[in-house]
Every structure is written in C-alpha cells, then in structure tokens.
Amino acid sequence: MSKGGYGQFCPVAMAAEVLCTRWTIVLLRELIAGSTRFNALRRGVPRMSPALLSQRLKELEAAGVVAKSGSGKGAAGSEYQLTEAGRDLIPLIQAFGVWGQRWIDTELSLSQLDVHLLMWDMRRNLDPDPMPPRRSVIRFHYEDAASSQAEWWLIVEPGVGVDLCSVDPGLELDVEVRADVRTMTAIWMGYETVAGALAQGRLTVDGERDLCGSMQTWLGLSPFAASARP
Known part of the structure; x- marks a missing residue:
C-alpha cells in the first residue's frame, strides 16, 4: 500500500x-x-515534468499496469505497453472522458487552452481517408498564441502517417488555417463546427478547394466529441 493510502x-x-x-x-x-515511447508520452503531457513522468511509469509498472521493454538507457530508450490489467482500464478511462465531455462546463473546458496538446491530439486523430492519395501539407496559424507556438504544420503522407512540425518544413502548402486557439479547441472538442466558425469569421481556410471544403471530415476531433451533452 502506498504511503498515505486509504x-x-x-x-x-x-x-x-x-x-x-x-x-x-x-x-x-x-x-x-x-x-509507447517516453518522448511521445511527454508530448501528450507537456506540463508534466520528465522526472514525474518517469516516476509514474515506474509506479504503474510496479502495479502491473504497464510493462517496460527495450534495451536503451533509462526511460527515454524504453517502450511502455499496457498489460492485461492496463487494457482492462480502457473502458474506465473512456468513461472518464465521456463524463467530462457531458458534464464539465464548456466555458471551464475552454479556459484550459494548450496549443501544443491541441495540435498533438489533432495529429493523432486526423483521418487521412477523405484526403487525396498524395502528400498534403496543412499549416495552422494561431493569431493569439505566443510567437514560438503560433505556427504548426501537419504533413499527411499516404501509407506513412501524419507528422507534426512546429518549425517550417519547407514544403509547399496545400491548406492554410488561421484561427485563435479557443476557436480551434472548441471545434476539436465538438462544441462547434468548422462551418459555424467560418460563418462567424473566427476561422479562415485557404488553399486547395477540395481539402478546404472537407476540413470537418479529415480534421482530427476529440474521441469524445460525439458524446451528447445533457
């Protein structure tokens, strides 16, 4: 039992x-x-210190929730996989998300803005199927973000996957998206739509016509976006 347990x-x-x-x-x-990799986990929890991330992974490993593998030195060279006990937690974590989407006040959610996490989640959930069978490059410009976090690029390579860059990759753009962080977060959360934000002038989308027109279908939304609010 952990120190200070119940x-x-x-x-x-x-x-x-x-x-x-x-x-x-x-x-x-x-x-x-x-x-599964330490650095990938860090990108998903950017405000968690590396030391605390390493500690929590060790605790989950000790509890039999996570299994570590890999021959690299330290946590960064290892791979972390859910065990059977860890996979049993999937419905529980999903239920946490559904409850939060349904019952946490929208304004409270949208007061917790994090452009880094937003783009990481969009990269992870982007659907390449509605996109053309070639490389597509989408630049996002956030007008209200700090200069170091104002521009991001999603690069979609058929058969390869989706890459996220915070530094100009030097590739020809197919689409440029301009918005404030709150608007794009609200779209990602399912609180509003691309069409609604466009109509209100809080979002602009320029570039290849078909890609611009199908943004709502390929944009990576939160897996809880479809959860009905009471």
Whole structure:
C-alpha cells in the first residue's frame, strides 16, 4: 500500500491508490491512445515534468499496469505497453472522458487552452481517408498564441502517417488555417463546427478547394466529441 493510502480493503479504495495520484489518469489516456515511447508520452503531457513522468511509469509498472521493454538507457530508450490489467482500464478511462465531455462546463473546458496538446491530439486523430492519395501539407496559424507556438504544420503522407512540425518544413502548402486557439479547441472538442466558425469569421481556410471544403471530415476531433451533452 502506498504511503498515505486509504487503509481500506475496499477494491475502490485500493484501485484509487494506484490510479488517483496526480497525472496518472492523464498518462493512462496517452498510453491507451497509442503512445509507447517516453518522448511521445511527454508530448501528450507537456506540463508534466520528465522526472514525474518517469516516476509514474515506474509506479504503474510496479502495479502491473504497464510493462517496460527495450534495451536503451533509462526511460527515454524504453517502450511502455499496457498489460492485461492496463487494457482492462480502457473502458474506465473512456468513461472518464465521456463524463467530462457531458458534464464539465464548456466555458471551464475552454479556459484550459494548450496549443501544443491541441495540435498533438489533432495529429493523432486526423483521418487521412477523405484526403487525396498524395502528400498534403496543412499549416495552422494561431493569431493569439505566443510567437514560438503560433505556427504548426501537419504533413499527411499516404501509407506513412501524419507528422507534426512546429518549425517550417519547407514544403509547399496545400491548406492554410488561421484561427485563435479557443476557436480551434472548441471545434476539436465538438462544441462547434468548422462551418459555424467560418460563418462567424473566427476561422479562415485557404488553399486547395477540395481539402478546404472537407476540413470537418479529415480534421482530427476529440474521441469524445460525439458524446451528447445533457
């Protein structure tokens, strides 16, 4: 039992000792989403210190939730996979997200803006199927972000995947998207649509006509965006 634990035999209390430490649920979200390398996990939890990330991974490994493999030195050279016990948590983490989408106030959610995490999630959830069978380059410009975080590029390569760059890759653009961080976060969360933001002038999309017109279909939305709000 962890130091300062609940001291109860109840399975809820015992599970809470493993799962309810700071950042643990969010870290499990990243593992369930498919991040397995230390640096990839860090990109999904950018405000979590590397030392604390390493500590939480060790705790999850000790609890039998995560298994570490790899011959690299230290945490950065290892790969982390969910065990059977970890995979059993998938419905629980999904339920956390559905509950948050349904019951946390929209304004409260949109007060927690993080452009880095937004773009990382968009990269992870982008759907390349509606896009042409060639490389597509989309630049996002956030007018209200700090200069170091104002521009991002999503590069979609058929058969390869989606890459995210915060430095100009020097490739010809297919689409340029301009918005404020709050508007794009609201679209990603499913609180509003591309068409609605365009109509209100809070979003502009320029470039290849078909790609611009199908943005709502290929844009990576939150996996909880479809959860109905009461």
